[in-house]
Amino acid sequence: MRGTLPPGSPDYVYLPFGVPPGTAEVHVSYRYDRPAVPAGTPGNALDIGLFDERGTELGGRGFRGWSGGARTEFFVRADDATPGYLPGPPRPGTWHVALGPYTVAPQGLTYEVTVTLTPGDPGRTPAPVYPPGRARGRGRDWYRGDCHLHSWHSDGRRTPAEIAALARAAGLDFINSSDHNTTSAHPHWAAAAGDDLLVMLGEEITTRNGHVLALGTDPGTFVDWRYRARDGRFGRFARRVREAGGLVVPAHPHATCVGCAWKFGFGEADAVEVWNGPYTPDDEVALAAWDARLVASVRQGRGWLPAMGDSDAHRDPDAVGLPQTVVLADDLTREAIQDGLRAGRSYVAESRAVTLDFGVTGPDGRRAGTGERLAVPDDTPVTVRLDVTGAPRCSVRLVTDQGVLFTGDPLPVSGAGTVEWRTTPAYAAYVRAEVRHEAAAGPLPGALAAFTNPVFLGRT
Structure with missing residues (x-):
């Protein structure tokens, strides 16, 4: 099958072909x-x-796989399929190759697609085995995770086993499978999981108007990606994620790659990925935009959106667990981790070496941590305290709805230190902490080593 796609072609072009019995x-x-x-x-x-x-209708009943631009060939049969594709018998009928012209040169895009059908007994498809939704936890404790990872089932170069080994080496307790627009990796994580590593299942829903993580969905849950913000369809698929037990997390919302910047708004989001991979100016913009939404939420008396950080690791030298989200959860289960993330009981750190203990204490001894509220009268003096380890020569900044109100001296070379600051709810509706490396040049703040979700002050 041959053709030429001109500039301005539809997002997806479908080439039909017949599959005989x-x-x-x-x-x-x-x-x-x-x-x-x-x-x-x-x-x-x-x-x-x-x-x-079964067709190409939106919703994906007929979906059999997606490799984006990562492969030049693939196969499907009953007992096996190329990574990114779902095994199953090649049932007779009209099938479609889906082409997605990501970018088209001014001269147009000329393509050639070859479909080869091999006759024989279709065979049987083995029942998939998925990783368990629970690992050996420590009860209510802080658990470290990386929820944005790519295997060779999309455009990554690592197997699930290799990713799991790197996650363990990075000190992670949980990860989330998030290959682009496919769930083919889900059954391949069973052997990589274990009592020491919770593997949640999901997808990076990669639309032309931004990417969003489906975090911790039921095994095998596929979420379609073939729509733009102007189509008004995202709410339907966000509900699909939640109905399957997952969280909706816009990824790298200010990334500059084609189609990566988030255009759907945050009304359907459960959290947002503020820090993605090694810290860059994109992340600084995402952090500022997230903080602006925090300010709006407290001033308008509406709900707020917790922040996360993930590595988005694809291949060497991408580091799994840079950064990682550290979440306070009742146990190491899918539901408990999701509850902690949804509530914002978490902070983001560049590695396992960095630990934070952040909270606000009132005069009566009551304390609130990240994602919580210390409900005291507006004129009540409160004490903000941050204990840090693993951040040598980094500086602490305390940020409120009024901006940065405290900047501490650099931590010692040991990387450990304590910062205390006194304020009132009238002066700060919330307070959150940033731990930053030394500035590279001029007045710009240094790259993050860690940051927390906010503690809210005052009565609602």
Whole structure:
């Protein structure tokens, strides 16, 4: 099948082909041209996926796999499939190759797709085995996790086993499977999980108007991605995530890659990924935007959105667990971790070496930690305290709805220290902590080593 897609083509183009009875395997390969383009002009990039005889309707009943631009060929059969694709018998009917012209050069994009059908006994599909929803925990405690990871089931280069080994080495207690637009990895995590590592299952729903994590959904839950913000369909699929027991978490909302910046708003979000991978200016913008939403939430008396941090690791040298979200949970289960994340009982750290103990105490001894409220009258003096370890020569900043109201001296080379600050709810509706490295140049703040979700002050 050959054709040319001009600039301005639809987001997805479907190529039909027939699968007769008695087909054992469907194999697809493709190629496309990459002409030279002027500097600053996107060239050709063509994604690919597969839908079976159940059709291409939004919702994904016929979905059989997606590899984006990570592979030039793939196969599906009853007992096996290329990573990114779902095994199952090649049932007879009209199937479709789905093409996604991610970017198209001014000259257009010329493609050739080859479908090879192998006859034979379709065979049987083994029942999938998924990782358990519980690992050996420590009761109510702080648990470290990385909820944005890519395996070779999308555009990553690591197997689930390799990712799990790196997660253990990074001191993580939980991770979340989040391959782009496919759930094919879900059964392959069972062997990688264990009593010491909780593996939650999900997807990075990768639309043309931003990416969003489906965090901790029921095994095998597929969430469609083929829509834009102007279509008004995101709410339907956010509900799909929640109905499957997951959280909706917009990822890297201010990333600059094509289609990465978040355009759907935050009304359907349960949390937001503020820090993604090694700290960059994109993350600084995301942090400032998140803080602005905190200010608006306290001034308008509405709910707030907790922050997270994840590595988005794909391949070497991407570090799993840089950063990591540290969450206070009742146990090491999917539901308990999600409860802690949803409530904002968490902070984000660059590694296992960094630990924070942050809270606000009133004159009567009552204390509130991250995600909680210390309900005292507006004129009541309260004490904000942060204990830090693992952050040598870093500085602490305390941020409120009025801005940065405290900046401490650099911590000693031991990386451990304590900061205390006195305020009142009238002066600070919330307070959160940032631990930053030394500034690289000029007056700009240094990169984050850690930051907390807020503690809210005053009566609601």
